[in-house]
Amino acid sequence: MDWLTIITNLLPLIPGAGGSGTAGQATALAQIAADLIQRIKSQEDMTTGQILDRAGVTLDDNKKMLLEDLERLQGTNP
């Protein structure tokens, strides 16, 4: 896994770690990026099965979130 590539991509989203911006919105995106880095890092302490199980749960969650968003948005933007 190209860990450095991933870090390089995400660090600019974190103002205190080399990115820019100070607004609340920047803080939210910074937290999202930091959570993703932590998630990738946490694989170190997980078995392959646990990693696959977590991926499956996340993919299910993603689908639910996206369907919720689709329903919300299609109501205002068919």
Add this chain to the structure above:
Amino acid sequence: MKPHRIPKLHVLGLIVFSLLLTACPQDTPNDPLRKYARAVDNMAGAINSMIKAKRDLAGAGRITPAEELALTRALLVANEAVTVFHQRVKSLTAAPDATTKAELMTLLNNVTTAIDSLNNGGVIGVTNSESKQKLSRFIATIKAAIAVFNGL
């Protein structure tokens, strides 16, 4: 005397740097499925992050409802493509042979196509340049997860 307060963003930066100072994750050489598992988890996590970022940008008025709708539709397709790849990887019980590798590459090509569509049909269409740039970071993360298979 007024106490000094460390800005929240700086605390977040310090947390990230502390993560970087620890050892980077390593693949287990005797577990042939581990790199597949990690790549799938990274793709799932990056899509999850992108959904949250999209919601955050939309809530702040930095992307329009039409732009969010295009992103949402493209993210659904990408998430489905990764789900199919995940299901196939999860069904493996041993190192994939040449035939299985070819099958996995076909499924991965579907993921790549979906991510390209997400980029071309969703991210590139965002008019706010700062929002576009930030969303592009998550696309790059997913592409980095896919790139691990280039050597297969």
